[in-house]
Amino acid sequence: MKTAVGIGAAALVAFASALAFAPRTPPPLAPTTIGVERTHFNAITQVGDRILTVGAMGEILYSDDKGAHWTAARLNQDRQALIVSVAFAPDRKTGFAVGHEGWILRTKDGGSTWEEMAFSKENGEPLMSVARLPSGDWITVGAFGRALESKDGGKSWQPLALPAEVEDKHMNRIASSADQQHWLIVGERGLVLKSDDAGATWHTEPAFYNGSFYNAMATKGDGWLIYGMRGNAFLQSAPGAQWLKSQVPAPISFFGHALEGDGTIVLVGQGSMLGLSMDGGKTFSLERARGRATLTDIVLAGANNGWISSDAGLQPFPPQAEAAPQADQGDKP
Template identity: 30%
Template sequence: MCSYKNYLQVAFGVVLGLLQGVTHAADYVDVLDLPARVSALAINSPLSGMARAGERVIAVGQRGHILFSDDSGKHWQQAVVPVSADLNAVSFPSATQGWAVGGDGVVLHSNDAGATWRKQLDGREIGALLVKHYGALASAEPGNEQWPLLVAEGERLVAQGADKPLLDVWFANERLGYVVGVFNLILRTEDGGQSWTPFQDRTDNPQGFHLNAIASTGDALYIAGEQGLLLKWDDAQQRFAAVQTPYQGSFFGVLGKPGEVLVYGLRGNVLRSTDGGLSWTPQDSGLRVSITAAIVDAQGDYRLFTQGGQMLVSQGAGAQMHWLQQAEPVPVTGVTRAANGALVVVGSRGARTLSVDKPSNP
């Protein structure tokens, strides 16, 4: 039976807990205003995206963690980041200038090869951007029914707050770039992120599907989305036009070379086109687990990674794929090629390097 002393201890603990709860509530800081905590364990925490900045390898992930390595992934340092929002993707069009995006609509910029970052945009501002941009178009074209709908979308974003994540980022150079995210959220900059223009009216995505990834194949720019959505930049129309594909599941990424493109996604589905997306051939990956990252390696071969840790290799053209057994398969969410030709991958267990062995003949 509990003694009176035990009851007092329990009661004191309850009161102390309540007081601490009040203190924590008073001390709450939004993740968009809270710098990422420096931690020796950051390299082993979940990481989501990767990029190369010259010779440097950059990785981004949960709680605002950004890490960089100057020796092809052997040793890592943690960058100075002004937010604690989860980060999903990173793009470096040059050795020094880079952008990262993630939760709560955050856009970060670095001008020192990823060592330090500053916030350019977040979800608290994006809704107002839409209202201002499409409100001006509605005033200029009062008969266009599209503009009031997009103004209303911006007003909803303002009312809902900063809760819409950006999922990917791509920059052609140090000035021109795009960020994409949930519910057809897409913004374009032509001045290195100093200003952003909403591009919702420039996508063939009337149902507002999520935009999961944006990537260039060298001769075309694609956006991959959910429920079979695939968009391709049409320079003549100045918009992302819909590309018809034979698969209606979600796509998670696009990669390719001039004259060839692969799009990949749920349940091991991979499609290949050699005519600019006019026709597609399903590729037999031999797997039924989602493909979540891919890269063209130093030899020009495609390497695709799954959430189960498998690696698929397609030598030369992407017409045939072979499964390359991994000694310790772990989920992969991002991959890049290091300066020495090795592959560096990230996932739920942090970062690691992989060999680039050739697959055996099937």
């Protein structure tokens, strides 16, 4: 009896061992998704029907279905450096992205693949903004007065001649008018550089503010809206006109903008705050988007709907906004 039991047990163990090591088809893996709700994104733009966003760890994502699905672009160098800005040529195929450590990337297929054109691991100042001039040249500006230009499609970069007032100031954004005849470069300590000849030459605007500007947008009649730190925004109605301070009800720093179809200006900024102006930038009201993130940029992908980038991911626009408290701004920068 004991012999029979032992034989049976041995057979059972042998069967279990054979089953354990037998080849089998593994279960299908769960579909991989990109966590666009959590990643830090610095900029978002539309290129034709494609939406493209860039951000932390060298991430570049694009969507061809208005944000329903996102695909990671392919980079020939994985530097994992922060990408800050992206811009495209009118052909919607050629574009450049720039970021920390002097990183410059180029695409020729609308953002699906990118090749490294420059990188400075040692003493590489961050590049903050990039743009294509009507001449076909590309320019980029950044921290500590760094400014570069390329006349050969990004193969080589040389110092860009700017007024001496730039010194070592951080330059945060390049902006242009709709016809690309008029340009601004804005930065810290109230720096405003202006070009009225399509970027061929630059001059310094007389100082009217001593804080940091983060961005600018063209308005009707060749005017400009410049905005930045602690809710400070200034409007120039026409070339040479006085810069007038916009009314913003709280000291919110703003970083990106969009213009809705009805003419409403939308600014996005810290604390998930939106600044809305229906009078061309003279006055703003505040609303709060979802969460408490720093909103970095906004793009409209259709009739008054689009996406907002932030340091906590992407969220659709318009969001479920809540009323924001109104407070005195004061005179601080």
